[in-house]
Amino acid sequence: MPPSLDELLAHSQKFLEDLRERKEPTLIVSHYDADGLSSASIFAWIFLQLDVPFHLVFVEQTYPDTLEDLPFKDYSYVIFLDLGSGYKELIREFTSNKKVMIVDHHVPSEPERWDHLVEINPYLVGVDASTQTSSSTLSYSIALRVVRADENLIPVALAGALGDRLDIGEKSSLLGLNRAVLEEGKKRGVVGEAISLRLFGFKRRPLVEALASTIDPYIPGLSGNPTACIKFLESIGINPRNGDTARNIGSLSHAEIKHLASELVKYMISMNVNVKEAEKIFGYNYFSLREADSSPLKDLREYAYVLNALGRLDQYGTAISLNFGHRGKYIVRAEESIKEYRRLIAKQLNNIVEQRSARVVSGRATIVFFIEENMPKLTGPVSSILANEFAQILRNTGNKIVGVASPLEGEKMKVSFRRLDESVNLGSLLQKYAKELNFVGGGHPAAGGALLDEKILEELLKRI
Incomplete structure (x- = not known):
């Protein structure tokens, strides 16, 4: 970690130590996507360890109408997570007499300082926060400085980074602070990484379903089309079934995986996908070592997808519960939400593609x-x-x-x-x-x- 970033994070420690001492109820305002939900979960965990009461609110953005509706009058301390850096002038209007901390990795607006503002944004110290950090990995790094951080928060932090598609290094690898948190997780035995096919939910889904569900990268003609995926696999000599059982990635030999990756790249190029995009089909996969293979939270990219779905369907409580390690009924709720989320997305895409959109x-x-x-x-x-x-x-x-x-x-x-x-x-x-x-x-x-x-x-x- 660059010394400048370490010094920046130290400012958060003073802010939170002050809260620990005062036990002052705090308003936490967070974005609702995977990064925001992961950041909020980590801060909720921090506040529970500090024994400081807090009120957690999820918002679209720090728009004027949104800020007007927030209960600032009831709190002396306010924290913004995964938003706020680009809207400091607005925030100041509503919180000028509050102690405010912003933890964000979006491009900040021009310097807008006031006495009681602590802004934790790596851009301020010359770090490209849009590629090197997420709000969730920043939040985890803050947790390390204030309390004894739970290693089970590491997959949560990485899911936030992957939800923001920050796997932009060579072979879809994580960079900067995101990589540092990954390495910490590997050292502690909570997360793993492996280079293989980057198919959605590859650890638990049948091969055909994983291939059809993959949209990053998008595979023209195959993404969203299980029938076409079966025909493609058969055409390159890979049987998608073993008797009556659907095969998954784990059942493929090393030679079959290599052959499938090569054929997918060639197929995508033939469908006018540029070479750089096509080669993204093979790269780093990240997974939670303490999660069952059957869990939608095993593959950390799928974990991020689950959080995004829950956030956009207003299922914040379920998302926080999953991030706190609860499973059972929360996994069931998550699976139901994923189906609804995919249905809504498909409907909007179909309207656009088939030119049925309003305008x-x-x-x-x-x-x-x-x-x-x-x-x-x-x-x-x-x-x-x-x-x-x-x-x-x-x-x-x-x-x-x-x-x-x-x-x-x-x-x-x-x-x-x-x-x-x-x-x-x-x-x-x-x-x-x-x-x-x-x-x-x-x-x-x-x-x-x-x-x-x-x-x-x-x-x-x-x-x-």
């Missing part, structure tokens, strides 16, 4: 699809899938950015953006135009979001 708006280099229903929590995952599945098609029509929009209450809408060209820094672009056009927006270089009305969206698309 499509194009700009100079951006295309935005509208979701008919008021489902702002689905704009992020739908935009990510579009950016993966249809990147080449969208680029061929001159687009460098794709967005998905959903109406909110009143005249506002939420738009989630994903870049299609690595030369684009979405977080910085959205922050710049947010000031010029008076809307709320920001994010990471590769992904961002905005809260704005339709007229401003049209002007934004003219400028980007």
Whole structure:
């Protein structure tokens, strides 16, 4: 860990030690995706160890309307997790007389300091927080400094990082602080990694189901199509069944895995997937060593998917319970939520692909699809899938950015953006135009979001 990051994290220790001494009830505000849920779980665990009462709230973002509804008047201490760095000016308006800590890894807004603010964002000390850290691994590192951290929090922290797709190193490996937490987990015997096929839920799902469920990377013609997956496997000489039993990855020999990986890469290239994207089918897998092979939390990428599904279906209690180690009925609830989440995502994607969407708006280099229903929590995952599945098609029509929009209450809408060209820094672009056009927006270089009305969206698309 860079010394500068270590020094930054030390500021959180003083903040939390002060809380330990005062036993002051604290408001914790967190984002609801995998990274936010993991961060919130780790902080809930910290506060239980400190014996400090807390009120945990999950929000879409620190929008003005959201901040107005939060019970700041009841608390002297406020913590923001996986959000806040890009909206410090707004936060200051509502918390100027509070002691505030922000733990975030999104591109921060210009320095906005006040006496009682502690901001833990690696960007502030020259670390690329959008690739090297997640809010969850930052939260785990903070836990290490304040209390005796539970090693079972390590898979939780890594699920948060993987949920933000921070496995961007060679062969889909984790980098920076995320890698450091992984190495700690390996040393403690709680997590493992292995280079193999990167198929979704490969530890527990039958081979055909794992192949059909894989969308990162997206496999044209196979992702979402079990029948086509069976035909593909048979065409390359791999029998998907052993008698009456469906085969899984564990039943394949080393030679079969190597052959399958090679044939998948060749197939994807033949379907106009670029070589770099096609080669992502083979790389590092991460898994919890203390989880049963049959569990949806075994494969840490699937764990992240479970948390994202629960967060977007408002099942926060189930997510926190799973992160605290509870299983049983919570696993059953999670499995049910995954089915519903996949159904909702598939419906929105089908509407877009089959051109049944409410509207499509194009700009100079951006295309935005509208979701008919008021489902702002689905704009992020739908935009990510579009950016993966249809990147080449969208680029061929001159687009460098794709967005998905959903109406909110009143005249506002939420738009989630994903870049299609690595030369684009979405977080910085959205922050710049947010000031010029008076809307709320920001994010990471590769992904961002905005809260704005339709007229401003049209002007934004003219400028980007």
